[in-house]
Amino acid sequence: MAAETVTIAKLGSQGDGIAETTGGPVFVPFALPGETVMIARDKGHGTILSVLQASAKREQPSCRHFGPDGKNGTCGGCALQHVAEDDYRAFKVALVQDALTQHGIDCPVEPLVTSGPGERRRATFAGRRTEEGILLGFSSPSSHHIVSIEECPVLSPALFERLPALKLLAGILASNSDPFRIAVLETETGLDISFSGLKTPSEKRRQAAIRAAMTVKGIARLTLDDEIIVEPVKPALQIDGTKVFPPPASFAQTTERAEDAMAALVLSHLKGAKSVADLFSGFGTFALRLARKAQVHAVEFDQKALEALDYAVRNRQGLKAVSIERRDLFRRPLLPRELKGFDAVVFDPPRAGAKEQAEELARSKVSRIAAVSCNPATLARDLRILIEGGYRVESVTPVDQFYWSPHVEAVALLKKA
Numbered sequence: 001m002a003a004e005t006v007t008i009a010k011l012g013s014q015g016d017g018i019a020e021t022t023g024g025p026v027f028v029p030f031a032l033p034g035e036t037v038m039i040a041r042d043k044g045h046g047t048i049l050s051v052l053q054a055s056a057k058r059e060q061p062s063c064r065h066f067g068p069d070g071k072n073g074t075c076g077g078c079a080l081q082h083v084a085e086d087d088y089r090a091f092k093v094a095l096v097q098d099a100l101t102q103h104g105i106d107c108p109v110e111p112l113v114t115s116g117p118g119e120r121r122r123a124t125f126a127g128r129r130t131e132e133g134i135l136l137g138f139s140s141p142s143s144h145h146i147v148s149i150e151e152c153p154v155l156s157p158a159l160f161e162r163l164p165a166l167k168l169l170a171g172i173l174a175s176n177s178d179p180f181r182i183a184v185l186e187t188e189t190g191l192d193i194s195f196s197g198l199k200t201p202s203e204k205r206r207q208a209a210i211r212a213a214m215t216v217k218g219i220a221r222l223t224l225d226d227e228i229i230v231e232p233v234k235p236a237l238q239i240d241g242t243k244v245f246p247p248p249a250s251f252a253q254t255t256e257r258a259e260d261a262m263a264a265l266v267l268s269h270l271k272g273a274k275s276v277a278d279l280f281s282g283f284g285t286f287a288l289r290l291a292r293k294a295q296v297h298a299v300e301f302d303q304k305a306l307e308a309l310d311y312a313v314r315n316r317q318g319l320k321a322v323s324i325e326r327r328d329l330f331r332r333p334l335l336p337r338e339l340k341g342f343d344a345v346v347f348d349p350p351r352a353g354a355k356e357q358a359e360e361l362a363r364s365k366v367s368r369i370a371a372v373s374c375n376p377a378t379l380a381r382d383l384r385i386l387i388e389g390g391y392r393v394e395s396v397t398p399v400d401q402f403y404w405s406p407h408v409e410a411v412a413l414l415k416k417a
């Protein structure tokens with residue numbers, strides 16, 4: 001790989017600096033607009049060898065594992081610690097604005113709902129047994145190398161403090177050097193820990209892991225693939241005063257602040273609605289809040305998430321009726337005739353978006369839609385489909401949930417006269 005000097009023109013959607021060269025664009029992680037950097041170039045990818053002319057706005061990273069000079073290698077958890085806060089926020093808003101523009105959507109983009117360090121209550125760690133012990137961290141962006149984390153400013157303190165316990169469990173359960181993953185959710189009763197990708201552990205290892213999980217403070221449940229192997233206490237979350245028992249490894253919004261902000265937007269956008277369809281409902285992040293004022297029909301593919309929602313509703317007084325339906329909304333979106341009974345819809349699909357459902361909504365007469373998304377590109381595509389069907393996009397609010405990452409969520413309000 002030849003060394004080359006390039007000047008960075010702008011940030012790309014993954015937070016990489018982009019240099020325009022005669023050989024085409026080069027993506028250089030951890031470089032900022034205006035900087036001159038020496039890189040090792042491999043086709044369209046550049047690795048910083050040195051920063052020759054640093055941007056005046058370059059920030060000192062908060063974490064020893066960040067960037068090309070990170071301790072133990074480059075941690076895959078953060079991409080933007082070196083970016084000044086105002087530029088960082090502008091970058092997140094631009095991700096949403098650019099996606100809308102690409103689909104020819106001209107609508108008000110509201111100020112960013114911000115986030116900060118120490119807020120992540122959910123994370124998926126990569127792990128591997130090595131001769132030196134268990135490595136646990138976030139994989140590097142461009143390799144399977146795992147940076148063993150000794151600090152992590154984005155995790156909640158409760159989650160970070162339990163990393164030694166996760167390593168202990170991994171050390172007991174991992175019998176070979178194959179990579180595995182641990183999904184962890186901090187709940188009000190302790191950590192909900194789900195291992196996947198491990199070679200099936202021996203009975204001796206399982207028993208040792210059960211003993212460790214019972215002894216170590218702060219562990220609510222330990223799951224191996226789909227099997228709960230010990231549950232000292234049921235993991236529980238509060239959603240607007242309703243207790244929910246999330247199933248293992250189920251979807252939960254990653255920070256409480258972003259969840260509250262998105263829910264507040266959904267409630268305000270759908271205010272006054274009497275009957276709401278909550279599509280891609282999960283275990284009821286929006287449904288449980290909406291049900292204070294409206295009847296809610298929650299539709300979702302994950303049966304266990306729906307059962308958790310149903311159980312929560314049955315054990316809570318004072319909510320309007322909440323019905324549940326298990327359905328694959330990619331294959332079988334709700335049709336216009338099924339949408340007839342609702343005066344509002346909220347949909348919150350995975351990253352792939354809700355193309356098929358948007359096409360059916362476009363043909364419906366539902367007067368208000370709140371579209372929640374974790375992917376500006378698919379959101380903009382789905383909004384375009386709805387616009388073609390006669391909807392007007394009243395507003396789009398970007399929400400920062402994954403601090404220092406290039407991800408951004410958004411909540412849009414659409415209306416049809």
Ligand SMILES: C[S@@+](CC[C@H](N)C(=O)[O-])C[C@H]1O[C@@H](n2cnc3c(N)ncnc32)[C@H](O)[C@@H]1O
Pocket residue numbers: 251252253280281282283284285286299300301302305327328329330331348349350374
């Ligand atoms: C981004 S999460 C949102 C969940 C919920 N609204 C929340 O805020 O907690 C997306 C949800 O879509 C569900 N899902 C994924 N594919 C689906 C499909 N084909 N049909 C219905 N639901 C699906 C997932 O199980 C997950 O609960």
